[in-house]
Amino acid sequence: MKPLITIKRAALGLLLATGFFLGGCAAPQLADYAAEKPVLDMRQYFNGTVDAYGVFTNRSGKVLKRFTVVMKCSWVGDTGTLDEDFTNSDGTKERRVWTLKRMPDGKYVGTASDVIGQALGEEAGNTFRWSYTLMLPVDGKTVEVQFDDWMYLMSDKVMLNRAEMSKFGIKLGEVTLSFVKR
Secondary structure: OHHHHHHHHHHHHHHHHHHHHHHHOOOOOHHHHOOOOOOOOHHHHOOEEEEEEEEEEEOOOOEEEEEEEEEEEEEEOOEEEEEEEEEEOOOOEEEEEEEEEEOOOOOEEEEOOOEEEEEEEEEEOOEEEEEEEEEEEEOOEEEEEEEEEEEEEOOOOEEEEEEEEEEOOEEEEEEEEEEEEO
């Protein structure tokens, strides 16, 4: 009888461990941050000049690129322009100009010349989640890469940003940024 009880206990332990593991792997939802403060309003934060400092890391976490960004941001009603000038640690420069539109339901759509279709975003509490497909230059070619971008307002001047990059559902790396509003 003892072996049967031991097998049942082992099976129960395995079942509980599997449940904890799978529960721990659940992706965060935007609603998880709805009560967080300070409350983010993209139109307020991204208005004026914002500096950003970032790194791109590969899947294993190795820093492949460091960069800074100077963003000149303005809004007319519910339409915003984020004019981003990137300077990479190797001296190369890039520019991206976003046009954002706040929709009546509070969600955002965005376009840029190197974004395929529209970026879709939404705020909750101190958090903004942004998803889009970017045409990324890699070794003389252009590759379509999906971004899952999460921004967290820390204060009226500082926001942190973590974006996971993937292709065909496979994680390629991450972009980590700190924004500082002037």
